[in-house]
Amino acid sequence: MLTNKDLEFMQIALKEAKSAAKIGEIPVGAVIVKNNKIISKAFNKRETKKNALAHAEILAINKACKKLKSWRLLGCTIYITLEPCIMCAGAILNSKIERIIYGALSEKKSVFSSLKFLNKDLIPNNLEIIPNVYEKECKFLIQKFFKSLR
């Protein structure tokens, strides 16, 4: 179930995504929240960090584990402007994050859109997944970014 608070946090994820675009990175932002408090936020820095791991979600999970001093991010929600890739979806599963709220659908098939129905046993029952939140805004950011590159 989506709340007004969820929409607020998604707007913060959108701000993160805009920060990525400003430095020439594909605009994806992520925010991790526990008990209505922001634990971490990050934006995609793959080119800046020259690192295949530096997606917004991975950077946010890394900070969150450090902050909570645990590899288990129990009770946490992650807000992402774009549907996670396989790596990030796997990282979210590994970290035991309990809610995933995301904006635009990925053009590549992600674990959530493909595995969700193909391999139900990979997705825990208690994981809540809410797609398409601020979908248009998230998608517009990415389209604008790629248009500006041409």
Added chain:
Amino acid sequence: MLTNKDLEFMQIALKEAKSAAKIGEIPVGAVIVKNNKIISKAFNKRETKKNALAHAEILAINKACKKLKSWRLLGCTIYITLEPCIMCAGAILNSKIERIIYGALSEKKSVFSSLKFLNKDLIPNNLEIIPNVYEKECKFLIQKFFKSLR
């Protein structure tokens, strides 16, 4: 195609895995090689680092990107003692590693065993995947580790 060199590098991955067991971590090791030279090696440190991302493969990819100053690990082979989880499989795909050689099969379904035939479009054609190398040794390490915990 598996070479003698591949077997040597897999033995180094096994050594890494043993280092993990020594500090109470599930024994998984990873080595990344380019042009027959080791670029990085690492072992699982999830408990030590209290971080959901700290699998052997992620730590090795992180080091390799830093070393090669690129998010693209072109021409690289990764040797892993255990079939990668979803997160690590996704990270390997994202980093453009070209060969994956691994030992024991994971009991959880991984991206490679499940997606390989379900979603062929997720696995690039030029990716070479060789499973079951030193499978017994890799599996034995993990079984011994879990027995010692009981």
